Amino acid sequence: MQSDEPIWSAGDGSDAAAPDRGVPQYPIGSVDRALRLILLLAEQPRIRLTDAAKHLDVASSTAHRLLAMLQYRGFVRQDPVSKTYYPGPALMSVGSSVLNRIDIEGAVKPVLVRLSERLKESVHLGILEGANVRFIAAAEGPTAVRVASRLGRTMPAHCTSTGKALLARLSDADIAHLYPDEELEQVTAHSVGTRTGLRLELSSIRQQGYAVNREGSEDGVASVAVPIPTRAPGVLLALNAAAPIHRLSSSQYRAVAALLIEAAKEIGDQIG
Structure with a gap:
């Protein structure tokens, strides 16, 4: 007989490329290098000037000029302290626009349902929109007492595990911009x-690889969240599991996160 208890235990920098259509008849080297930098940002959340130069096999001065143009058009930003580059608002806007045309809920629903059945709790997928997180897919837990679906809701990112998992992927400069006070x-x-x-x-989340929330968004609710790896530069998605607080203790966080990471990878592979 199947137990009704929740199952909390968890049983290179190469170019990302589109399907090969052959080299264009009149290739433009500078355009190609700029696009390769954008694709590199899909693989790494932040890049240094030396990373860019090595990736393109060009001089640092050439890589700097390319990054400066991408920064001018809003496709990258530079952290004023670390001097690393990360996706800018234009790139994030393009990624979100493309994502909104995809039936995300339909694509990920089977994964969410399987995860919900395994954990016996509600799970959600959220996207970062400024300082807020919007929940764009969900599967409610099968038990009578459960966390209700937040599908379609928008909440302050810093008050949810999903939002904090997403905010942890931003730089300190971005956090200062989103939260000026x-x-x-x-x-x-x-x-x-x-x-x-x-x-x-956020510093702790970056080190441990997952975010937790204990009654930060709703009394009596605890949750764990992890980022979803995607190949879409600037698109920030995260997956969470939410439970009544008495069913999710701190000793269970790591095991839940392991299951979420596994499902997040599957989702990332599906939506690109």
């Missing part, structure tokens, strides 16, 4: 209330 909106008494506190939490 030290005091942050609190949805519950347990929501992170300061930008300093948020930065400390």
